[in-house]
Amino acid sequence: MKDLFSVEGKTVLVTGGSRGIGLMIARGFVAAGAHVIISSRKADVCEAVATELSTHGRCEAIPADLGRDEGVQHLAAAVQDRVDKLDVLVNNAGATWGAPLEDYPESAFDKLWAVNVKSVFRLTTALLPALRAAAGPEDPARVINIGSIDGIRVPLMEVYAYSATKAAVHMLTRSLAHQLAGEQITVNAIAPGPFESKMMAFALDDPGSRSAIEAQVPLGRIGRPEDMAGTAIYLASRAGAYLTGAVIPVDGGLTTHG
Numbered sequence: 001m002k003d004l005f006s007v008e009g010k011t012v013l014v015t016g017g018s019r020g021i022g023l024m025i026a027r028g029f030v031a032a033g034a035h036v037i038i039s040s041r042k043a044d045v046c047e048a049v050a051t052e053l054s055t056h057g058r059c060e061a062i063p064a065d066l067g068r069d070e071g072v073q074h075l076a077a078a079v080q081d082r083v084d085k086l087d088v089l090v091n092n093a094g095a096t097w098g099a100p101l102e103d104y105p106e107s108a109f110d111k112l113w114a115v116n117v118k119s120v121f122r123l124t125t126a127l128l129p130a131l132r133a134a135a136g137p138e139d140p141a142r143v144i145n146i147g148s149i150d151g152i153r154v155p156l157m158e159v160y161a162y163s164a165t166k167a168a169v170h171m172l173t174r175s176l177a178h179q180l181a182g183e184q185i186t187v188n189a190i191a192p193g194p195f196e197s198k199m200m201a202f203a204l205d206d207p208g209s210r211s212a213i214e215a216q217v218p219l220g221r222i223g224r225p226e227d228m229a230g231t232a233i234y235l236a237s238r239a240g241a242y243l244t245g246a247v248i249p250v251d252g253g254l255t256t257h258g
């Protein structure tokens, strides 16, 4: 049982790894002895975060814009230039948009579909050679998609395109899991509840709305970095080898409200 949750020596790509949930996951994998590549649009921030994480282990940056297919293909090619195999792909980069129903912009649907859904599909398929090189019956390659509880139950906020794309991420996870299981590649999703990040700053920075959100969570608190890193590490380790096509809420029980 000693190494059941080990990810030591695995090669891991975390998109959107420069801050928020992606950084929680990247930091966890670096501390656990993995070789981590992070990616995000802002090259200077991405490089600075990789340099900081490198003081605790092995981390490098490959900046890319996943809102454009050229960016997705550039990232996949650059990763496969640097490593022979990819053990774990974490599709975390994402964006949201909130607006009242009749003001909700058409552009939000196109923007969020591109980053939240299309890039997950296109990056996963472009990285298949590297994932296949890592895959084996004892230790499958792993794809971990970051969905959302907003794709499971109707959110309180008016984020129409966002919640629709997150439901799409969950379904895409199941389709890819079904298709890739025969190649020893597992595909699972994590559906986070509220976690500290730039995306959630509008709701969590204000003490009043923060405590209102905490009060809705059955476990009574916002998610911690260890909650997110722990689930990702479990999915990437030998302990998570028999799981595929699952959507795991990491939400303090929020989705038990239905």
Ligand SMILES: NC(=O)c1ccc[n+]([C@@H]2O[C@H](COP(=O)([O-])OP(=O)(O)OC[C@H]3O[C@@H](n4cnc5c(N)ncnc54)[C@H](OP(=O)(O)O)[C@@H]3O)[C@@H](O)[C@H]2O)c1
Residues within 6 Å of the ligand: 015, 016, 017, 018, 019, 020, 021, 022, 039, 040, 041, 042, 045, 064, 065, 066, 067, 068, 092, 093, 094, 095, 115, 146, 147, 148, 149, 150, 191, 192, 193, 194, 195, 196, 197, 198, 199, 200
């Ligand atoms: N925080 C929560 O409570 C929560 C709850 C449920 C689900 N989620 C999901 O968790 C994921 C991370 O969200 P977060 O809350 O950590 O958000 P965040 O703080 O806004 O971080 C988003 C990350 O994605 C990168 N990114 C955004 N657009 C990109 C693009 N077009 N190409 C490449 N990278 C891009 C950002 O870096 P750049 O801006 O430099 O590109 C950043 O690293 C998202 O998929 C989100 O839907 C979050």
